[in-house]
Amino acid sequence: MIITLIDIALLTFMGATAIAILRLRSLFAVVMLSGIYSLLAASMFVVLDAVDVAFTEAAVGAGISTVLMIAVLALTGERERTPSHTPLLPMVVVVLTGAALIYATFDMPAFGDANAPVNLHVAPRYLNESFAEVGLPNVVTSVLASYRGYDTLGEVTVIFTAAVAVMLLIGGRKGDDAGIKKEPADDTEPDDDGGTA
Amino acid sequence: MLQAVLDHYNYWIAILLMMIGFYTVVARGNLVKKIVGLNIFQTSVFLLYISMGKVTGGTAPILDERFSVYSNPIPHVLILTAIVVGVATTALGLALVVRIRESYGTIEEDELDLLDGET
Numbered sequence: 001m002i003i004t005l006i007d008i009a010l011l012t013f014m015g016a017t018a019i020a021i022l023r024l025r026s027l028f029a030v031v032m033l034s035g036i037y038s039l040l041a042a043s044m045f046v047v048l049d050a051v052d053v054a055f056t057e058a059a060v061g062a063g064i065s066t067v068l069m070i071a072v073l074a075l076t077g078e079r080e081r082t083p084s085h086t087p088l089l090p091m092v093v094v095v096l097t098g099a100a101l102i103y104a105t106f107d108m109p110a111f112g113d114a115n116a117p118v119n120l121h122v123a124p125r126y127l128n129e130s131f132a133e134v135g136l137p138n139v140v141t142s143v144l145a146s147y148r149g150y151d152t153l154g155e156v157t158v159i160f161t162a163a164v165a166v167m168l169l170i171g172g173r174k175g176d177d178a179g180i181k182k183e184p185a186d187d188t189e190p191d192d193d194g195g196t197a
Numbered sequence: 198m199l200q201a202v203l204d205h206y207n208y209w210i211a212i213l214l215m216m217i218g219f220y221t222v223v224a225r226g227n228l229v230k231k232i233v234g235l236n237i238f239q240t241s242v243f244l245l246y247i248s249m250g251k252v253t254g255g256t257a258p259i260l261d262e263r264f265s266v267y268s269n270p271i272p273h274v275l276i277l278t279a280i281v282v283g284v285a286t287t288a289l290g291l292a293l294v295v296r297i298r299e300s301y302g303t304i305e306e307d308e309l310d311l312l313d314g315e316t
Contacts, residue, residue: 004203007206007207008206011206011207011210012210014214015210015213015214015217018213018214018217018218018237019217021217021221021233021234021237022217022220022221022225022234027227027229027230030229030230030233031229031233034233034236034237037237037240038236038240041240041244044244044247045243045247048247048248048250048251049250049251049252049255049256049257049258049267049268050247050250050257050268050272050276051257051259052273052277053243053247053273053276053277053280056277056280056281057240057243057280060280060281060283060284061240061280061283061284064284065236065284065287068284068287068288068291069229069232069233069291071291072229072291072294072295075295075298076229076294076295076298076304077304080225080226080227080229080230080305081226081305081308083225083226083307087223087224090220090223091224093223094216094219094220094223095216097216097219098212098213098215098216101212101215101216102209102212105205105208105209105212106205108205108208108249110204110205111203111204111205111207111208111248111251112251112252112253113252113253114252114253114255116249118249118250118269118271118272119250119252119269122271123250123269123270123271126270126271127258127260127267127270130260131260137259137260137261138259138260139258139259139260139267139270140259140270140273140274140277143270143271143274144274144277144278148274151278152278155278155281155282158282158285159281159285162286162288162289163285163288165289165292166288166289166292169289169292169293169295170292170295170296
């Protein structure tokens with residue numbers, strides 16, 4: 001019972017934080033709230049028994065993402081401009097999509113049901129056999145590093161590709177002087193950069 | 198009735214968060230705000246997956262003689278991979294934002310549209 005209450009309270013906090021992120025115009029506050037949002041998500045994962053996911057989310061989501069975003073804000077400025085019009089079409093699309101998804105949840109098995117199809121297929125085999133086959137008490141580690149090692153290899157490939165792309169985009173600027181200006185471009189004519197680059 | 202709500206509350210909040218993230222990406226013009234929206238969307242998918250793997254009365258899937266009921270470890274593994282890939286895509290998106298700011302001097306979508314129309 002107390003677990004259910006914690007579950008509901010944390011989820012409600014997450015909803016409130018997300019709405020605040022949507023409404024605020026100060027980007028610094030938005031980035032801080034997104035860190036809080038990640039921390040709430042990490043707590044939620046502990047409640048849902050996913051401890052490995054929880055500490056990854058706390059370290060990567062609440063830590064590294066926030067640092068990256070603050071670094072970008074330092075380069076780009078921290079006020080979001082107020083739009084002149086309120087977009088109606090996106091709201092209609094979002095409400096329709098949300099309604100369709102909510103309708104779909106009624107076909108899903110109840111939360112926490114041990115006999116849900118997702119819990120009956122491969123999971124029992126991992127839980128019963130992995131200690132004999134791999135020898136680690138933590139089943140998540142066994143699956144990640146052994147049974148689904150190729151997934152992890154693919155993940156590393158994705159990270160490598162992203163790192164190369166980031167370096168190509170903003171790294172190594174010392175060498176090329178193709179008209180990229182170091183100072184914030186507030187007072188310069190934006191067309192200058194586009195023209196010479 | 199209350200039981201029906203409790204049975205689906207996690208899924209509903211996941212969908213609510215998903216839609217808030219979606220709306221932020223589509224309706225807000227600031228590029229950094231769009232990336233934060235994308236992160237909200239992403240975390241809501243994590244929440245959906247992990248919620249599906251939870252077993253009532255279960256514990257974290259770390260084997261021990263004192264426990265016999267464990268939550269499903271497979272969603273945990275999938276989401277561990279997804280979190281790390283997610284931060285890689287966030288970093289790539291932010292790098293693009295920095296690059297756009299250098300070339301155009303703004304990261305507001307409608308101003309970028311105007312500048313693109315001029316050149």
